[in-house]
Amino acid sequence: MKQDVKKLIIAKNIGFCFGVTKAVNLARKLLDKEKKLLCLGDLVHNAVVMDELKNKGFCVIKDTKSVKNAPFIIRSHGLPPSVLKEIKNSNVPIFDATCSFVKKVQNLVKTFAEKNFFIFLVGDSQHPEIQALKEIAGKNCLIISPYNPKVNKKITHKQCAIIAQTTLSSEMYKSAIKKIVEKFPDKDIEILNTICPVSIKRQQEAKNLAKNTDLFLVVGGKKSSNTKKLFIIGKNINNNTYQIEKLSDLENIEIEKFNKIGIISGASTDINFINILINNLKHTGYKKITRRK
Numbered sequence: 377m378k379q380d381v382k383k384l385i386i387a388k389n390i391g392f393c394f395g396v397t398k399a400v401n402l403a404r405k406l407l408d409k410e411k412k413l414l415c416l417g418d419l420v421h422n423a424v425v426m427d428e429l430k431n432k433g434f435c436v437i438k439d440t441k442s443v444k445n446a447p448f449i450i451r452s453h454g455l456p457p458s459v460l461k462e463i464k465n466s467n468v469p470i471f472d473a474t475c476s477f478v479k480k481v482q483n484l485v486k487t488f489a490e491k492n493f494f495i496f497l498v499g500d501s502q503h504p505e506i507q508a509l510k511e512i513a514g515k516n517c518l519i520i521s522p523y524n525p526k527v528n529k530k531i532t533h534k535q536c537a538i539i540a541q542t543t544l545s546s547e548m549y550k551s552a553i554k555k556i557v558e559k560f561p562d563k564d565i566e567i568l569n570t571i572c573p574v575s576i577k578r579q580q581e582a583k584n585l586a587k588n589t590d591l592f593l594v595v596g597g598k599k600s601s602n603t604k605k606l607f608i609i610g611k612n613i614n615n616n617t618y619q620i621e622k623l624s625d626l627e628n629i630e631i632e633k634f635n636k637i638g639i640i641s642g643a644s645t646d647i648n649f650i651n652i653l654i655n656n657l658k659h660t661g662y663k664k665i666t667r668r669k
């Protein structure tokens with residue numbers, strides 16, 4: 377009897393997004409000539425790349441007091457203005473790798489804050505991108521959790537704006553918008569689509585792959601916000617959805633039970649790791665198929 381070919385369907389949009397690529401390339405270039413490069417937090421949620429950079433002199437610091445005697449790099453999430461000011465006062469060279477999409481959202485928040493709008497920021501309150509946006513927005517701002525979009529605040533402003541974290545899932549954003557609009561039917565509310573195109577494309581692919589495969593693997597670090605969103609999207613559609621941060625995570629899955637495996641990655645996942653994962657699965661009898669646009 378003819379046996380079905382076991383398939384590995386790889387998403388078109390995988391590996392680093394261009395914002396992360398820009399930040400990592402800039403850090404690598406600087407470390408070719410500098411002995412040390414400072415950064416507040418990890419440059420990328422990827423242990424392999426972080427180890428490579430640290431071996432070359434990349435130094436993760438916890439606060440601005442440690443900014444001295446070496447250049448500083450701003451990561452793709454951007455920085456709150458007060459933190460940037462403190463770093464500028466340290467008189468070290470500053471290299472800005474803030475993603476252009478994040479910068480665009482920062483400018484939008486600034487514009488709406490200057491026009492005296494009340495701003496609802498939908499995103500993870502602990503995420504550095506949201507922390508920077510909150511500070512730019514000032515006091516007339518409320519962070520709405522995408523996981524539990526409750527709005528328990530009295531707002532006197534007539535004009536409001538709703539703005540999303542760049543890596544938010546479209547579904548979560550829609551449900552948060554619905555809650556806000558229902559809560560304030562008498563306000564003039566501007567809804568801004570600030571989810572970045574990279575996240576939108578990956579979310580669409582995640583939906584299709586989760587629907588059309590037996591097993592769906594989302595490759596990326598546990599600290600990566602966009603990987604987490606892809607995992608949630610997959611899990612809501614296909615119960616056999618797993619997040620893979622390291623090869624040993626595969627050991628918890630009975631891979632051989634599945635004929636069609638879908639693979640996507642977060643925006644901070646290195647293509648080299650994805651290729652290692654793919655080769656590993658190819659050795660167990662799966663044929664690689666890359667999706668077309």
Ligand code: SF4
Binds near residue numbers: 573574575
């Ligand atoms: S996920 Fe989007 S916003 Fe974030 S760094 Fe990548 S391109 Fe920029």
